[in-house]
Every structure is written in C-alpha cells, then in structure tokens.
Amino acid sequence: MNQVLVLNSGSSSIKYRLIDMDDRARLADGTVERIGESAGSVADHAAGMDVVLGALKGRLDRSRLAAVGHRVVHGGDRFRGPTLIDDEVCDAIRELIPLAPLHNPANLTLIEAARSAFPDTPQVAVFDTAFHQTLPDYAYTYAIPKEWRTDLGVRRYGFHGTSHQYVSRRAAAMLGREPEEVNMIVLHLGNGASVCAVREGKSVDTSMGMTPLEGLVMGTRSGDLDPAVSAYIARQSGQSAEQIDQTLNKASGLLALAGSNDMRDVDTAAAKGEEAARLALDVYCYRIRKYIGAYLAALGRVDAVAFTAGVGENSATVRAGALLGLEHLGISVSPKRNAQESKQERYISPYWAQTAVLVVPTDEEIEIADQALQVLGAQP
Known part of the structure; x- marks a missing residue:
C-alpha cells in the first residue's frame, strides 16, 4: 500500500489529493466549493x-490506500502532533468546537464521512495548531485573569502550522542544513496570513493567537487591534459581539481598506495611483515588517526569511515592501531575482546577503500525507 488520500477541509470547501507516496506523484486532486452555501449544490x-468519491472513481485503488490524512484546524493544547483517529479523538475534536466554531465542525463531519467510506483504512488527523505546541509559556500566555486561561483555555495557539512546518524544513534543505541547525522567520501570506519564528526546527512564536484573527492584516481579517475597539463599537453602534466578530473576520483587512481581498487587485490599483490601494498595501507590508523585527529580537540569530502561500509566492511587490529598510539588519532582496516569476523554490536575496531570503511554495497536502505515514510507522 503506497497511496494516501489527503482531505483538507475549510469551513465551506474540501481540497483533496490522492498521492502515490513512492514518487510523490499526484494521482488526482481537486476542490469541492460552496459547501453549505445557498448558491451551492x-x-x-x-x-x-x-x-470527492465520485471524482476519484476509477482512479482510487482501495487495496493500495495506506491512509486518509485529514487537516483539522484546532487541536487546542491536547494534540502536539499527527494523531491516529478513533472515537476518542473525534470526541476531543468535538469538545474543541468552541475554539474553532466554523472549522472544527466541518472537519469532524468530513472525518466521520471518510471513516464510513473507508472503514478499514487508518485515518490520521493533522492539526494546524500542533506545530505551535512548542511555544514557550511566556510566548503563548496572555496577561488575563487565571480563570480565563485555565477554565476557558484562552491562550495563543497559532495556525498554519502544517505550512510553517513544511516550509521551514524545505528552507533548511535549501540552505544545505538540518532543520535543527537553522533559525528562520516563515511568512505564510495568503488570504489568511501569519508569521512564525522557528528556532532549530521548532515554532517558538507566531502571530495568530487563540483564533486566526490576531496578527497580520489579511484578506478580510483586521489582524492586531486594540481590544477596546470591540467594546467601543458595541457601545456606539449597538452591534452585538457576534456582529462585530463577523465584521473583523469577514469584512476587514484588505477588503475594508481597498475594496478587494485579492492582493492582485490591490497591487494593480496601487500601481495606477489609487490612494486607498496604496494605503492598504503600505499597511499590509508595514505590519509584516514589524513582526519580522519582533522575531529577529526573539530569535537572536536569523539564517533565513521564507515567503510562502499565494501572496508570498507570487507578489514581488509585497516581498520587497515587507523587507524595505531592513538592509542594515542583513536582510534584503535582489530586485532582479525578486521580479522573476517562478513556481520553484528559489533565493531572492543578493548573493552577498547575510540572511537568505527565500520563496518556498507550500504544500500542505504532501506534509499531511507525510505525517499520516509517520504515524503509521512508515517512512515517506
């Protein structure tokens, strides 16, 4: 058995990929979208x-299927790595729904459907939060009442862990070193975005917090915000906590600043001189730059800065803007290298740079497949 089916579910979508792990080839992949939406079927x-099963008909040989790997958004502080799924694990995912009310229910429903579809195949959960379970207590602790922390589980958990783990390992390989020998800052910049400080292969800080709202400016999320703003808006407008939460998650970020949550649109508009788009781009890059500075201080020594995900991999403007003015810290990009379009792993820093700046295309699906086989004691 040498195949793994990866199911990467969002709140309203499923990305799937069937992988032959002998040569890591994609045998089939696709996306099911608009799940549960009125416009969808x-x-x-x-x-x-x-x-998914219909799409895989004729391509999937059940006798060769070694595992089904699932992305699960929130593992709380219970799951520190990939976990073989059983009834107890499903119960734990269900108990963690209050921490991820949009995603964990969808993840759980898909797990249960997959267990029914493949009753004799091991199923493995890979948690977005697991990579960040190595954060030291001073990095994940909020200065709030003890009962909030202990009884309600309020702390920094972090997300995009699967991507950060994959990219940090690939970046180390690009440097010709083992992950345990490298300190780096990984910038996962997509519609959701987060920064991770990785010391010797382990996450020691990350920008997202208890939820994915904290940290960088994102496509529709505000990122860091004075906590008193929510109370102020409630008092002044009469909006409920739920309404404000929805606005901060779904109607803020680039969308609120520039009218689009797609960085390609924002970049194009800014280049045409549209002031709202210019401001949005400046705010976006400035927030990234602030986090890079903070994580330089947290890590002490940084061997590489790695860009990944849709914006990080494709926007030369954002990459240059995020590192603007950091030359005196040994971090810079080569304009020529940065401008080159490519889907490959690559350096974009000058040859003489003290700190390597890399673009590393993320691959959460292959990371989930690898971790699934690791749980089963197989070597990918």
Missing part, C-alpha cells in the same frame, strides 16, 4: 465527501 461536508 453541496449541502454539507458529508455530501462533499460523496462528491
């Missing part, structure tokens, strides 16, 4: 699993 993630 897929009622829930269980129905989405039926769509």
Whole structure:
C-alpha cells in the first residue's frame, strides 16, 4: 500500500489529493466549493465527501490506500502532533468546537464521512495548531485573569502550522542544513496570513493567537487591534459581539481598506495611483515588517526569511515592501531575482546577503500525507 488520500477541509470547501507516496506523484486532486452555501449544490461536508468519491472513481485503488490524512484546524493544547483517529479523538475534536466554531465542525463531519467510506483504512488527523505546541509559556500566555486561561483555555495557539512546518524544513534543505541547525522567520501570506519564528526546527512564536484573527492584516481579517475597539463599537453602534466578530473576520483587512481581498487587485490599483490601494498595501507590508523585527529580537540569530502561500509566492511587490529598510539588519532582496516569476523554490536575496531570503511554495497536502505515514510507522 503506497497511496494516501489527503482531505483538507475549510469551513465551506474540501481540497483533496490522492498521492502515490513512492514518487510523490499526484494521482488526482481537486476542490469541492460552496459547501453549505445557498448558491451551492453541496449541502454539507458529508455530501462533499460523496462528491470527492465520485471524482476519484476509477482512479482510487482501495487495496493500495495506506491512509486518509485529514487537516483539522484546532487541536487546542491536547494534540502536539499527527494523531491516529478513533472515537476518542473525534470526541476531543468535538469538545474543541468552541475554539474553532466554523472549522472544527466541518472537519469532524468530513472525518466521520471518510471513516464510513473507508472503514478499514487508518485515518490520521493533522492539526494546524500542533506545530505551535512548542511555544514557550511566556510566548503563548496572555496577561488575563487565571480563570480565563485555565477554565476557558484562552491562550495563543497559532495556525498554519502544517505550512510553517513544511516550509521551514524545505528552507533548511535549501540552505544545505538540518532543520535543527537553522533559525528562520516563515511568512505564510495568503488570504489568511501569519508569521512564525522557528528556532532549530521548532515554532517558538507566531502571530495568530487563540483564533486566526490576531496578527497580520489579511484578506478580510483586521489582524492586531486594540481590544477596546470591540467594546467601543458595541457601545456606539449597538452591534452585538457576534456582529462585530463577523465584521473583523469577514469584512476587514484588505477588503475594508481597498475594496478587494485579492492582493492582485490591490497591487494593480496601487500601481495606477489609487490612494486607498496604496494605503492598504503600505499597511499590509508595514505590519509584516514589524513582526519580522519582533522575531529577529526573539530569535537572536536569523539564517533565513521564507515567503510562502499565494501572496508570498507570487507578489514581488509585497516581498520587497515587507523587507524595505531592513538592509542594515542583513536582510534584503535582489530586485532582479525578486521580479522573476517562478513556481520553484528559489533565493531572492543578493548573493552577498547575510540572511537568505527565500520563496518556498507550500504544500500542505504532501506534509499531511507525510505525517499520516509517520504515524503509521512508515517512512515517506
């Protein structure tokens, strides 16, 4: 058995990939979208699993399927690594729904559908939060009442862990070193965005917090915000906590500043001189730059800065803007290298740079597949 089916579910989507792990080839992949939405035809993630099975018909040989790997958004402080799924694990994921009310229910529904579809195949959960379980207590602790921390589980958890783990390992390989020998800052910049400080292969700080709202400016999320703003808006406008939360998550960020949550649109508009887009781009890059400075201080020595995900991999403007003015700290980009379009891993820093600046395309699906086989005692 040498195949792994990876199911990467969002709140309203399922990305799937069938991988031959002998040569890491994609045998099939695709996306099921608009799940549970009025404009879509897929009622829930269980129905989405039926769509996936239909798409895999004739391509999937069950006798060769070693595992089904699932992305699960929130593992709280219970899961420190990939975990073989059983009824107890499903119960734990269910108990963690209050920490991820949009994603964990969808993840759980898909897991249950996959267990039904493949009753004899091991199923493995890979948690977005697991990579960040190595954060020291002073990095994950908020200065809030003890009962909030202990009884309600309020702390920094971090997200995008699967991507940060994959990219940090690939970046170390590009440097010709083992992950345990490298300190780096990984910038996962997509519609959701986060920064991770990685010391010797382990996450020691990250910008997202208890939820994915904290940290960088994102496509529709505000990122860091004075906590008193929510109370102020509630008093002044009469909006509920739920309404404000929805606005901060779904109607803020680039969308609020520039009218689009797509960085390609913002970049184009800024180049045409549109002031709102210019401001949005400046705010976006400035927030990244602040976090880079903070994590330089946290790590002490930084061997590499790695850009990944949709914006990080494709926007030369953002990469240059995020590192603007850091030359005196040994971090800079080569304009020629940075401008070159490529889907490959590459250096964009000058040859003489003290700190390597890299673009590393992320691959969460292959990381999930690798971790699934690791749980089963196989070597990818």
